[in-house]
Amino acid sequence: MSSVNSTMITRPIAKLFPVFLLPITVAFLIGFVYPFLKGFYLSFCTFTTTSDAKFIGISNYIKAFQDATFVHAFGYTSLYTVVSLVLVNVLAFFLAFLLTQKIKGTNIFRTVFFMPNLIGGIVLGYIWSMIFDGVLSHYGTNILLETRYGFWGLIILMCWQQIGYMMIIYIAGIQSIPEDLIEAARIDGATKMQTLFKITLPNLMPSVTICLFLSLTNGFKLFDQNLALTGGQPFNWQADGTVVKTTEMLALNIFNTFYGQSSTARGVAQAKAVLFFVLVAAISLIQLSATKKKEVQQ
């Protein structure tokens, strides 16, 4: 009976493809499918605009791997991602733990910690560059002069922005742990620390997985904050004439290769972009299988 009814619903809807699905399909072809496929093809070409492309095989990829700036950006981005991942998640969990201890007025704190997420990356970058320069100017320097200032500056900025976000996910996770589980542990004589490590954390693993992977992809994809805070400075001139921008991350490196001085490097830039896509997509796929496995266990 229900299948009869379903076809009664389905068939008239199916006919309305032009109304329901066509508009978004057209936009999707323009805004994603075509640029994606064309971009993939162009990574095997030499070109300055999309119409003068000549197929040259994988040499763009070879050049990308030989590019000192790209290799540096990859190392720098990985280091940044690992450090920010650890700091953001530990601090976010700590705050989430405090905010679920039934202290009065915690809603205000939640509001305050989450607020930076609504401010855009460019604006965030300039807010913090003003603050860092205000501090560093007392020591006769500024954030653009040393790589470590730029690195830690970005870490502080991203902690300020992301801790509130991850905290919200951890709070939701902690609140979904059944009350009686913690009650039972207390009756059995577990200390606060034991409850935290033996009950709360293991039951929080789904939230932890989500937050870790979010931090990973956010870290690798970071662009706006990087551009606005240091824009890659300070620069380091190599013996062979290439300029390594010491605080330049992957996304910014790809952007600079595309729109930099040499328009012949666009093929290499597109090859870098494909490698970047493979990296980000791989992280997402691992996440997907990791969360699936967790669901089966529960």
Added chain:
Amino acid sequence: MKNKKKCTGMISGLIVLIIASVAWVLPILLVFMNSFKKNTFVKTATFAWPSGENAAGFDNYIKGVTFGNYPFGKSVMYSVTITILATLLILLFSSMAAWYITRVNNKFCKAMYYIFVFSMVVPFQMVMFTLAKTADTLKLNTPLTIPIIYLGFGAGLAVFMFVGFIKGLPLEIEEAAAIDGCNPIQTFFLVVLPMLKPTMISVGILEIMWIWNDYLLPYLVLDRTKYMTIPIHIQYLQGSYGTVDLGAIMALITLSIIPVIIFYLTCQKHIIKGVAAGAVKG
């Protein structure tokens, strides 16, 4: 005795939270303070209260909105237009598409759904060059047409979230509507759409936050000589003017975050819920 211990734990927790939230508010307060200071004092006396010789009154605001050769008001107008249009477009068409995909559910629909989901993991850098060129060729490089690009590139997450919600809706309601003589268009707009409200709010908030703050897509797609959005405007002033007026920049940043903070404080419950939903599903 146990109560006393619990009490001191609570108080130390509260103290940590208060110190942390002061640290969280301070950067915003500093922007606000420095927007009332003369340019040279922003760097040398960043942490001083604007008073006496460093105070500039509202000079920075007046200078800021008329800076360079592009009035700030225009950027605000374009940001508002693009955000509203693109969000409405995404909400309407992705909910329609999601309903069609879930209800028809044939091979084509399944394939479309997987391509939509796939597009969520593709970083913007992968498509940015070709997307900008395509938009240029098709004349989609104005504030009134760029929403189509946003609809295309942002469709993935929206369709994914709507499909997830529609799968849980009981079919009986729509069957009843069909028996009562609704055609599918009436069923969707009169019966299904009202039920989608919670997801509409979540998706809408995610899209507003993304599009309002987005820098790179409009920077590459829009005709930059004619149109700027707020992030592009701020980056343009800071990036291309060597001796930039920091006081004026702080005034513009203040102007651009005040509406965001008001928006946040008025619907923070929905915002936090929406963002959490997007994170968990994405």
